[in-house]
Amino acid sequence: MCSGAVGIPSLQVWFHAESTTSADEVDRILTRIEIVRNQVGVPSYQSQVTRPTGVAYAKALEQLGLKTRFLTRTSQNYRAGEIFAVSPRPGTVLAPGATVTVTVVR
Numbered sequence: 001m002c003s004g005a006v007g008i009p010s011l012q013v014w015f016h017a018e019s020t021t022s023a024d025e026v027d028r029i030l031t032r033i034e035i036v037r038n039q040v041g042v043p044s045y046q047s048q049v050t051r052p053t054g055v056a057y058a059k060a061l062e063q064l065g066l067k068t069r070f071l072t073r074t075s076q077n078y079r080a081g082e083i084f085a086v087s088p089r090p091g092t093v094l095a096p097g098a099t100v101t102v103t104v105v106r
Helices: 023-030 054-063
Strands: 002-008 013-019 067-073 083-087 099-105
Touching: 002 023, 013 023, 054 067, 054 083, 054 099
Parallel strands: 067 099
Antiparallel strands: 002 013, 083 099
């Protein structure tokens, strides 16, 4: 297993990559990092809390300058209020003020 990391302290971000293939693969991944001004990446909702809620995720989106639209659905595998899906999916780059649709379990 090969791994590497790149930190940008001024932006308070770290990127970490791992590969079972080679160190060159890790370097290739990390060299693709690009800072895109005036754009916001949709964050992963799974990193917010152990069992993320739509309300907590919406607050994180708001702090990034994104809007939230909620949809609901039923599920036997999720608790009420938990996130079922996010669109556009995490990692997508959007303009500030764009809307992210969060589907939560009712």
